[in-house]
Amino acid sequence: MRRFKKNMTNQVFPEKWHTRESRIVVVLFIVISLVILCPPEMFAQVEPGDVWGHWPGDLGLGPDDPIIIMGNINVPADSTLEIDAGTSIVVVRFNTRITVNGRLIAIGDSANKIVFHQREFLRWSGFRFVQSAGNESILEWCEIKNATFAIECQYSSPTLRHxxxxxxxxxxxxxxxxxxxxxxxxxxxxxxxxxxxxxxxxxxxxxxxITGNRIxxxxxxxxxxxxxxxxxxxxxxxxxxxxxxxxxxxxxxxxxxxxxxxxxxxxxxxxxxxxxxxxxxxxxxxxxxxxxxxxxxxxxxxxxxxxxxxxxxxxxxxxxxxxxxxxxxxxxxxxxxxxxxxxxxxxxxxxxxxxxxxxxxxxxxxxxxxxxxxxxxxxLTYTPRWENQDQGNEIKSPCIDAGDPVIYDPDETRSDIGAVYFDQSVPDGVYNPYVEPRSFSLAEAYPNPFNSTLMLEVTLPAAQLTKVTSFSISGRRIEDIWNGNLTQGKHHFQWSPDNLPAGEYLIRFDSGKKNEIKRVVYLP
CATH class of the missing domain: 2.160.20 (Pectate Lyase C-like)
Known part of the structure; x- marks a missing residue:
């Protein structure tokens, strides 16, 4: 290495530069080499106006490269902007707004959220979905940081989840x-x-x-x-x-x-x-x-x-x-x-x-x-306490099994008073529907409303004992759609209710210690 540095010096720099000037030139040479060999982070600058297509791919960026928005942008009617999981979008102008007249599909996942945020100390105006956007836009697993009005929906009904x-x-x-x-x-x-x-x-x-949110x-x-x-x-x-x-x-x-x-x-x-x-x-x-x-x-x-x-x-x-x-x-x-x-x-x-x-x-x-x-x-959870259950020194909440006797909790016991019931079907009685994220996901039931057969899909991270049960809107159990072991991955189920009146019903998924409930509408 020393001989290489010496040869380089003798060949590239005059003898009189073997002093302070030569050292400066060497430093500049190293800096330029590092810039060439290790380029700075790539980014794309989006000017104000109409946008559509696929981000970040259409901008020539990789998944970790940020997108800089320079002012108000708009997804035009009859156009779609799709944003990949893990994309970072930075607003750098005061009161910038993202308006959606067409369709915005921004779907991340729990490990790779799509992040919309502003330059430090800057306020921005979030999203505005307007009438022509219809109901097809989706914001899912996104993070929207420090907006004045984060999401405005004007005669438009996007899906907003997670x-x-x-x-x-x-x-x-x-x-x-x-x-x-x-x-x-x-x-x-x-x-x-x-x-x-x-x-x-x-x-x-x-x-x-509005369901399952923390506000x-x-x-x-x-x-x-x-x-x-x-x-x-x-x-x-x-x-x-x-x-x-x-x-x-x-x-x-x-x-x-x-x-x-x-x-x-x-x-x-x-x-x-x-x-x-x-x-x-x-x-x-x-x-x-x-x-x-x-x-x-x-x-x-x-x-x-x-x-x-x-x-x-x-x-x-x-x-x-x-x-x-x-x-x-x-x-x-x-x-x-x-x-x-x-x-x-x-x-x-x-x-x-x-x-x-x-x-x-x-x-x-x-x-x-x-x-x-x-x-x-x-x-912490507002679950009714039942300590030392079925023992002589038990401490039992007076709200357990004290609700309307016509209504049943999902564990098939008389309804409890309050938002969270004590699940008597498991040893510790813990039932907390507010914990996120869940270890399995229930896709949209379709069609919903339905008139004959309801299609359901569940995704499991690992093989687990899983139960899928239908209930009336009052909580009374109707039937088991599935009760048994399932492998890791996606699984599909059908429910065809017989001799049931039109109305709302609940589909409950239990897998391991997690559960999820979906409300559906039956119109025979």
Missing amino acids: NIITATNYGIDCTGSSPEIANNTIIVGNDQTLRQADGIYLHVESNAT EVQTFSRYPATGINIQSESSPEISRNWIEVNGGSRGFGATVTGIYALNSINPIIEYNIIRTQTYHTMYGVRLVESTEAILQNNTLHMFGSLITAIGIDASSSVLMIKNNSILGGNNGSIGINSDNASVVVPGSEYNNLWAHGVNYAGTWEGDPTDIIADPLLDS
Whole structure:
């Protein structure tokens, strides 16, 4: 090596450069050689305007090379932009928006998410799906970072699954849209949030299906914060979500609400865990001028209010309240409040209220089937506790097998009160539908609705004992579609219901210690 350096010096550089100048030239030579042999990271710069095609391939990039967006871009009508798993897309201009008039297919996976993010300290305006986009766009296993409004749907219903969304003001904003919003993490609010903050906002007849999401909203100002905000004749189905809304010490004066419905029609709110915390005013679920609302098997928990805390508040509304567990945090809280213009319909029963100053306020005084008892819930999962099961010194939650006896839990026992049931078919009784990611995936049931045969697909990471079961919407078991061992990979099943009425049904998949439930519609 020394002889090589010497020969190079004698042949390339004059004798008089064997000093400081020669060393500088040698350094430059080495730097240039390294640049040639080890080129810097490749990237593509996308100028404002229309885009379509396949990213990153059409841009001449590899899977690890970033795409730089220089301004507002648009997927035109009748065009498709497809983005591969693992792609990184960086926004470098203030308030940049990605508008979709055509079709956007961005499907990552749990290990290779598609990431949309901004340059440091820069705010951008997220996605806008507009009317001509239709219902064919998909965002799945994507990460959308630090947008003001992360996703706007204007008379367009994309599929939004398994995404991580962080936003300043709105996570998902829907106008006249009915997207599937499933298994996402939606985090809204930071120290730049100086106005109302909503995890999901539905208005103008937006009939979204919202299931299995974790929604966290925090306000740092006096403006209200809401987990899910429903308005203008919207009729969503909201199930199996974990919703947490926090006013925080800096949000003193802000009203926080888990789910707020104004002028909504038949919202179905079931099997949700809703936690609210503030030093001011808070509501678990608040209904104003809403009709045919169904609140069933929810767990509502309120913390810390110094002024007003109400679990379920009904104003000029018609609603059914069943199998809910409503927990207060101080002596000033109210469990259920209904004004003179509200109607709590027959069938409202089997609720549990605990740690409130007033259990019932207003016109409805509860039902004889309601209980007032400490539910003895696990502090992390909200699963009812049943310690030392079947032993003399057992500690059993009063909510276990205390719900409506007509409704059955998936373990084929009488329904429990609250969002999470105690699974008596397994030794530890643990059932937690909010854990992500699952170790198996259930593809879209098709066709849905169906009129004769339903096709189902499940993908397993390893060989496992698997059970596929159909249930009525009330939780009563109908039949086993499959019960046995399955190998690793994809498996297909058919379900052809006989002598069953039209309506909604549940398909439950159990594999190992994991489970997943799919809602389907049968129209014979």
